[in-house]
Amino acid sequence: MTATSVTMVVDETRVTAIWPTQANYFSQAAGPITEPSGHHNMGFGLGAVASVTTGVMNVGMGFQALGSVKTGSDNTAFGGGVLQTLTNGIGNTGMGRLALANATVTSANTGIGDTALEFLTTGQANTAIGYSAGIRVTTGSHNVLAGNFAGGHSVVGTSCTFSRCVLLGSEAAMALVSGHDNVVVGYRGLHVATGGQNVGAGTETLRVLSSGAGNVAIGHQSGWRITTGSGNVFVGRNAGQSGAQKVDASNSVAIGEDTWTTASNQVVIGNSLTAEVILGGVSFTKAQLLALKALV
Numbered sequence: 001m002t003a004t005s006v007t008m009v010v011d012e013t014r015v016t017a018i019w020p021t022q023a024n025y026f027s028q029a030a031g032p033i034t035e036p037s038g039h040h041n042m043g044f045g046l047g048a049v050a051s052v053t054t055g056v057m058n059v060g061m062g063f064q065a066l067g068s069v070k071t072g073s074d075n076t077a078f079g080g081g082v083l084q085t086l087t088n089g090i091g092n093t094g095m096g097r098l099a100l101a102n103a104t105v106t107s108a109n110t111g112i113g114d115t116a117l118e119f120l121t122t123g124q125a126n127t128a129i130g131y132s133a134g135i136r137v138t139t140g141s142h143n144v145l146a147g148n149f150a151g152g153h154s155v156v157g158t159s160c161t162f163s164r165c166v167l168l169g170s171e172a173a174m175a176l177v178s179g180h181d182n183v184v185v186g187y188r189g190l191h192v193a194t195g196g197q198n199v200g201a202g203t204e205t206l207r208v209l210s211s212g213a214g215n216v217a218i219g220h221q222s223g224w225r226i227t228t229g230s231g232n233v234f235v236g237r238n239a240g241q242s243g244a245q246k247v248d249a250s251n252s253v254a255i256g257e258d259t260w261t262t263a264s265n266q267v268v269i270g271n272s273l274t275a276e277v278i279l280g281g282v283s284f285t286k287a288q289l290l291a292l293k294a295l296v
Contacts, residue, residue, distance in 0.1 A: 015027065015028060015029060016028075017030075017031045019035045019036075021035075022035070022036070022037070022038065022039035022040070023039050023040045024036060024038070024039065024040070024041045024042070024052075025041075025042050025043075026041075026042070026043040026044070026048075026049065027043070027044050028044050028045050028046065028048075029045070029046040029047070030043030030044050030045055030046070030047070030048035030049055030050065030060065031043045031048070031049055031050060031052070032049075032050055032051060032052055032053070036052045036053050036054070036055070037053065037054050038052055038053065038054045038055045038056040038058075038071075038073070039056050039057075040056055040057045041055065041056065041057070041058045041059070042058070042059045042060070043058075043059075043060045043061070043065070043066070044060070044061045044062075045060070045061055045062045045063050045064075045065060045080075046063050046064070047063060047064040047065075047067045048060035048061060048062060048063070048064060048065045048066060048067060048077075049065070049066045049067070049069065050064075050067045050068075051067065051068050051069060051070050051087075052066075052069055052070060053070045053071060054070070054071050055069055055070060055071050055072045055073050055075075056073045056074070057073055057074045058072065058073065058074070058075045058076075059075075059076045059077070060075075060076075060077045060082070060083070061077070061078050061079075062077065062078060062079045062080045062081070062082060063080040063081065064080070064081055064084040065077035065078065065079065065080070065081070065082045065083060065084065065094075066082070066083050066084070066086060067084045067085075068084060068085050068086060068087050069083070069086050069087060069088070069089075070087050070088065071087070071088045072086055072087065072088045072089045072090060072092075073090050074090050074091045075089065075090070075091065075092045075093070076092070076093045076094070077092075077093075077094045077095075077099075077100075078094070078095045078096075079094065079095060079096050079097050079098075079099060080097050080098070081097060081098045081101045082094035082095065082096070082097070082098065082099045082100060082101065082111075083099075083100045083101070083103055084101050085101065085102055085103060085104055086100070086103045086104060086105075086106070087104060087105060088105050089103070089105055089106045089107045090107040090108070091107055091108045092106065092107060092108070092109045092110070093109070093110045093111070093112075094109075094110075094111045094112075094116075094117075095111070095112045095113075096111070096112060096113045096114045096115070096116055097114045097115065098114070098115045098118050099111035099112065099113065099114070099115065099116045099117060099118065100116070100117050100118070100120055101115075101118050101119075102118060102119050102120060102121055103117075103120050103121060103122075104121050104122060105122060106120065106121070106122050106123060106124055107124055107125070108124060108125040109123070109124070109125065109126045109127070110126070110127045110128070110129075111126075111127075111128050111133075111134070112128070112129045112130075113128070113129060113130045113131050113132070113133055114131050114132065115131070115132045115135050116128040116129065116130065116131070116132065116133045116134060116135070117133070117134045117135070117137060118132070118135045119135060119136055119137065119138055119159070120134070120137050120138060120139075121138050121139060122138075122139055123137060123138065123139045123140045123141045123143075123163075124141040124142070125141055125142045126140065126141060126142070126143045126144075126145070127143070127144045127145065127146075128143075128144075128145040128146070128150070128151070129145070129146045129147075130145070130146055130147045130148045130149075130150055130170070131148045131149070132148065132149050132153050133145045133146065133147060133148070133149070133150045133151060134150065134151045134152065134160075135149075135151075135152070135153055136151075136152040136153065136155055136156075136158060136159065136160040137151060137152060137160045137161075137162070138159040138160060138161060139159070139161050140160060140161050140162045140163045140165075141163045141164075142163055142164045143162065143163060143164065143165045143166070143167070144165075144166045144167070144168070145165075145167045145168075145172075146167070146168045146169075147167070147168060147169045147170040147171070147172055147187075148170045148171065149170065149171045149174055150167045150168070150169060150170065150171065150172045150173065150174075151165070151167045151172070151173055151174075151176060152173070152174065152175070152176050152177060153171075153174045154174040154175050155174075155175055155176075155177055158177055159177075160176065160177050160178070161177070161178050162176050162177065162178055162179055162180055162182070162196075163180050163181075164180055164181050165179075165180065165181065165182045165183070166182075166183045166184070166185075167182065167183075167184050167189075167190070168184065168185045168186075169184065169185060169186045169187045169188065169189055169203075170187050170188070171187065171188045171191060172184050172186070172187070172188065172189045172190060172191070173189070173190040173191070173193055174188075174191055174192070175191070175192040175193065175194060176190065176193055176194060177194055178194070178196075179193065179194055179195045179196035179197075179198075179213070180196045180197070181196050181197045182195075182196060182197065182198050182199070183198075183199045183200070184198070184199070184200040184201070184205065184206075185200070185201045185202075186200065186201060186202045186203045186204065186205055187203045187204065188203070188204045188207060189201075189202070189203070189204060189205045189206060189207070190205070190206050190209060191204070191207050191208070192207075192208060192209070192210055193206060193209045193210065193212075194210055194211050195209070195210075195211050195212050195213035195214075195230070196213050196214075197213050197214045198212070198213060198214065198215045198216075198217075199215070199216045199217070199218075200215075200216075200217045200218075200222075200223065201217070201218045201219075202217070202218060202219045202220045202221070202222055202237075203220050203221065204220070204221045204224060205217040205218070205219070205220075205221065205222050205223055205224075206222075206223040206224070206226060207221065207223075207224045208224065208225065208226070208227055209223065209226050209227060209228075209229075210227050210228055211228050212226060212227070212228050212229045212230045212232075212250075213230045213231075214230050214231045215229065215230060215231065215232045215233075215234075216232070216233045216234070216235075217232075217233075217234040217235075217239070217240065218234070218235045218236075219234070219235060219236045219237045219238070219239055219257075220237045220238065221237070221238050221241045222234040222235065222236060222237070222238065222239040222240055222241065223239070223240040223241075224238070224240060224241040224245075225240055225241060225242070225243070225245035225247050225260070226240060226245070226247060226248075226249065227247045227248060228247070228248045229246075229247070229248050229249045229250045229252070229264070230250045230251075231250050231251045232249055232250065232251065232252050232253070232254075232261070233252075233253045233254070233255075234253075234254050234255075234259075235254070235255045235256070236254075236255060236256045236257045236258075236259060237257045237258070238257060238258045239254045239255065239256065239257065239258070239259045239260070240254050240259070240260050240261070241258070241260070242258065242260040244260050244262060245260040245261065245262075246260075246261055246262050246263060246264070249261050249262075249263065249264045249266070250264045250265075251264055251265045252264055252265065252266045252267070252268075253266070253267045253268065253269075254268045255268070255269045255270070256268075256269060256270045256271050256274065257271060258271045259271050274286065277289065
């Protein structure tokens with residue numbers, strides 16, 4: 001049987017266009033007016049995949065999904081306005097209203113969720129999952145964002161350019177704009193941070209850190225009080241959370257539950273309940289340590 005094209009028209013609006021020769025299938029007013037030279041493209045919905053020429057293996061379902069793609073390939077869009085301005089690129093996937101809606105020439109991005117990566121333009125290899133995750137990221141690349149509003153959501157009207165960040169948790173790093181190489185796991189971790197190379201693991205770690213960089217906080221609300229300090233390490237539940245914590249400390253270390261530092265370049269190990277310290281296999285009680293200190 002010879003492959004032929006099939007076009008159905010209802011009220012002067014093309015409903016279905018089928019070009020079996022190149023395996024291109026379009027329905028519900030989707031697809032270009034003339035047969036594309038690219039193959040295995042599919043569109044469903046008004047304006048979906050409407051501009052494809054040499055692109056291959058593109059799938060768009062929803063109003064204007066992949067509506068501008070011409071030469072791009074292997075792109076997938078589900079939802080109204082998803083990837084609607086993409087013209088060229090490979091391997092982008094968007095699911096949810098306006099996900100990746102402003103991407104133009106870019107590849108290997110994944111946005112899943114309403115407005116996920118909505119304002120991304122040319123950033124590469126980003127993955128965002130969750131409502132408005134990474135919504136303000138424009139040119140940043142190689143980020144992984146998961147959670148509602150994760151990654152720069154609160155900086156309305158600002159283009160976020162941070163790259164190589166892993167932000168996992170609802171409302172994580174909501175104020176981040178240009179700080180690179182941050183890693184956070186937990187609700188509201190690095191919530192207002194703008195600096196780079198910070199690491200937080202636990203709910204609300206480094207919660208009020210603003211411009212500090214190179215801090216590490218592990219444990220529930222650890223590093224909470226630090227605002228502008230850099231190079232600090234907090235390990236343990238509520239380490240650095242006390243009101244006595246020096247908020248601009250740098251190069252300080254607090255290890256243990258409810259520990260804190262009161263100066264830069266300070267190391268604190270254990271809290272007031274710590275009764276024994278073992279160094280190199282040798283045990284010291286608190287009384288012995290106090291006696292030793294008295295000799296100094």
